[in-house]
Amino acid sequence: MDINGASAIVTGGASGIGEAAVRQLAAKGAKVVVADLQADKGEALAKEVGGAFVRVDVTDTAQIEAAVTKATELGPLRALVNSAGIGWAQRTIGRDGEFSSAHDLDAYKKVIAINLVGTFDACRLAATAMSKNDPLESGERGAIVNMASVAAFDGQIGQASYSSSKGGVVGMTLPVARDLAAVGVRVNTIAPGLIDTPIYGEGEAAEAFKAKLGESVLFPHRLGKPDELASMVIELVTNSYMNAEVIRVDGGIRMPPK
Template sequence: MDINGASAIVTGGASGIGAAAARQLAAKGATVVVADLQAEKGEALAKEIGGVFLTVDVTDTDQIKAAVNAATELGPLRAVVNSAGIGWAQRTVGRDGEFDSAHDLDAFRKVIAINLIGTFDVVRLAATAMSRNEPDADGGRGAIVNLASVAAFDGQIGQASYSASKGGIVGMTLPVARDLAAVGVRLNTIAPGLIDTPIYGEGEASEAFKANLGKNVLFPKRLGVADELASMVVELITNSYMNAEVIRVDGGIRMPPK
């Protein structure tokens, strides 16, 4: 699928994997809407790649609709990347056996709301806009890539909410792809492993921590970089025969319990 002259939306696009995807989509000729809550970084990136920044909280349907409408004004919306998400770590049961020490239920709801429901909200609205596009030779009107995590399969101790949210993204990949086939929209999911993003911080201690994490990767024994994920995003969008797949990009790692 050719995205030259089309528009694209990348949620969580101001940094990390999202920013790398936005740059690579722009390099393919797409005008990218960088949808994020980090205004300073998002505006700088949008200026760099000739795109547009919009403040988007993926739990706010009206903000998502505004981003989709803005994208369609820039060109036919043919590519969407759902990279927005948060993490949370807490054991299901506390050490003292008290109800109040059990996993924070509001935190669980928040992770699901952002990572899973937010992703689906973007999918349903963006795909609706894509359904209005003129089809290409294959009948294709657009492509969507969701970002899950290897935690969907190898969730660690304390990752109940995060793994549940990412497992939900994996679980909806096939049924949603089947739904969207009727309007010529493809949907795939990437499950990243340990990726070197700003979440790990900066400095000597951070580098040592990342190096230690990298020892758990099968090969190569390092953290992945955002561009390695972004290249898979671009492949899933532009390769018209990729549909309904969940692809791990993880160096072969299988996460231990902790």
């Protein structure tokens, strides 16, 4: 699918994997809406790539709608990349046998709301706009790429909320792809492994920590680069025969219990 001259939306697009996806989509000629909470970084990136920034909290339907509307003003919306997400680590129960020490339920709900419900909300709204596009010669009207995690399969101790949310993203890939096949919109999901993003911090200590993490990767023995994830995003957007698939991009890692 040719996205030159079309518009695209990347949630969580101001940094990390999302930023790399924004840059690579723009390099393919797409007008990209950077949908993020980080206004300073998002606005600077959008200006750099010739796109637009829309402040989006993915738990707010009206803000997602605003991003979709903005995208359609830039060109036919052909691509959505759902990269916004958060993490949370806490064991299911505490050590003292008290109900109050069990996993924070509000934290669990927040992770689900952002990572899973927010992803689905963006899918349903963007796909609605895509359904009104004129079909391309291939019959396509658009493509959606969701970001899950290897935690959907190899969830570690303390990752109940995060793994639940990402497992939900994996689980909805096929049914949503089946729903949207009727209008020529493809849906695929990427499950990243350990990726070098700002979440790990900066400095000598951070670099040593990342190097230690990288030792657990089968090959190569390092963290993945955002550009390596973004290249898969581009493949899933542009390859017209990729649909309803979940692809691990993880260097072969299988996460241990902790």
